[in-house]
Amino acid sequence: MRSKQGSDTIKPLDSSLPVRSCISCRERANPVALVRVVLIDGKVIPDLKGGAAGRGAWLHKKCAEVAIARSAFRFAFKQDAAVDVSELLKFLQD
Numbered sequence: 676m677r678s679k680q681g682s683d684t685i686k687p688l689d690s691s692l693p694v695r696s697c698i699s700c701r702e703r704a705n706p707v708a709l710v711r712v713v714l715i716d717g718k719v720i721p722d723l724k725g726g727a728a729g730r731g732a733w734l735h736k737k738c739a740e741v742a743i744a745r746s747a748f749r750f751a752f753k754q755d756a757a758v759d760v761s762e763l764l765k766f767l768q769d
């Protein structure tokens with residue numbers, strides 16, 4: 676069955692869709708478009724399988740470098756000191 680043209684338009688106000696905000700650009704997006712990261716022992720770890728314990732933050736992969744440059748993770752995780760982003764950088768280089 677063919678659906679009506681335009682019926683697949685994303686409705687930003689549809690509350691049935693889970694929405695997360697990117698910690699870098701603050702844009703709201705479906706979690707499938709974002710990477711979840713968690714803070715473990717002061718390290719920002721990409722949570723690729725989902726469900727990792729700890730405080731999580733969401734961001735676009737393309738926004739990660741900007742987030743690192745702006746210390747967005749420090750603010751997202753409410754850290755006083757700089758956080759270790761080496762694991763995230765490894766992930767970005769893949």
Ligand SMILES: [Zn+2]
Pocket residue numbers: 697698699700701702734735738
């Ligand atoms: Zn973003």
